[in-house]
Amino acid sequence: MSDAKPAARKIAAPAVNTETEKFWKAAAEGKLLYGWCLACSEAHYYPRSFCPFCFSDRVEWREASGAATVYSYSIMYRSPTGPYTIAFVELAEGPRILTNIVDCDFEKIAVDAAVKLVWKPSDGGTPVPLFTLG
């Protein structure tokens, strides 16, 4: 085994389109947005121009607090850049979102563990929302 630490995994730049541009502009300011439906009062993620539950177009962006809990996770070992953890976390506002859990002892990650929002730069693109224990 080599002691050389593998290069950190690069985070692919997210695809941005006209429908999601506002989300990524907010991300650049450190704000995690989710969709809120004024018609049926349901939160949704990923955000879109209509409500995926009632199909109303009376939706608005809201800022998440950044508090969440782990719904499920998996530590990926088959990686040339070292282990990383993918997860669905449940935002305090409701939606479960796909993300990475970073900058912590992976062995301490568990279902229902509390996590909080952090941001990391993507490879040549906007920062993306990630989470860490605590």
Add this chain to the structure above:
Amino acid sequence: MSIKGKAYVMGAFEHPTREAPDKSTPQLHAECMRGALADAGLTKDDIDGYFCAGDAPGFGALSMADYLGLRKLSHVDSTETGGSSYILHVGHAAEAIAAGKCSVALITLAGKPRTSPPGGGPRGSGGFAAAPEAGFENPYGGSTHNTYGMCAVRHMHEFGTTSEQLAWIKVAASHHAQWNPHAFLKDVVTVEDVVNSPMIATPLHRLDCCVVTDGGGALIVTSPEVARRLNRPRVKVIGAGEAPKGTYGGKVDLTFSGAAWSGPKAFAEAGVTPTDIKYASIYDSFTITVLMQIEDLGFCAKGKGGAFVADGNLISGVGKLPFNTDGGGLCNNHPTNRGGITKVIEAVRQLRGEAHPKVQVKNCDLAIAHGTGGSLGTRHGSATLILERE
């Protein structure tokens, strides 16, 4: 309109290669077609319906039909639901035949991810960049391994499922694969072998994962009139169900698969229940895939899959539910990372009594073939097919 009894699977062919460095992907499709036609006792010009999915190169059905020389087509369908596509295609072919749109349908799959990655894989990977979920998922390094791993972690959390229970699924597949001369992995493994193999994506070990192979397969589905003319055992389509499942705006639930919806539809159409099934082809991209689908199809109660698969219950001649007697994707073959078609092929072998004698199920008159395509952990297609020996 029910498809029950409206169509028959009369030809089935599994390409024997597991590594095809000297063949093109279209060539593999053609060889599979040749094999299925020979099996059915039909010729190219009998084909009037063609079905393919995302592994078909170029312009999909258009490029392939032209390349294969299919000049009498009156019906084409290139519905793409990942690895479940080819199971779904049998149901769609039966619908088309019942509606009089065609009478001899060909379904093909082929690819060579083992010897020419990544260009030999499914087309359309560039198209994923335009998927609505792309920006919100691609940065996170989701793969088949870790997204299925998340399903397993949640299943373990909710139901107490263990790695040892999951391992029994690989053990059963390996017991079957030892009799298949074409199987990519032929060695019988133990529960200890599985749980001691390297961790790939928690909680899935290397031996919880399927093989990656080149190859392919083809099926011929015909009308009852054509089936009766052919001198082959008849395998009747009696039920089919399909149901995509997604992440639902943030309400994703990883504890069940689309089989919970496609399965009951297929059983209702067939007029049978899980206890009637003699043999089960269950898509086995990973051990957890099998476990969840067995529960969702109703072979045991939700959450009880771990206990159900333990102690060899999936081994032919030993347990209650013989499954994947060719060795499945876990040991035999997972051509172009899309194992759906091999699920139908082994079910046909079982119903004809043509499986290997060591794994052939006695009096096998009713079988299920079920597949999951895409990703179990995010969005996937689910297709269930019930077949009966006539």
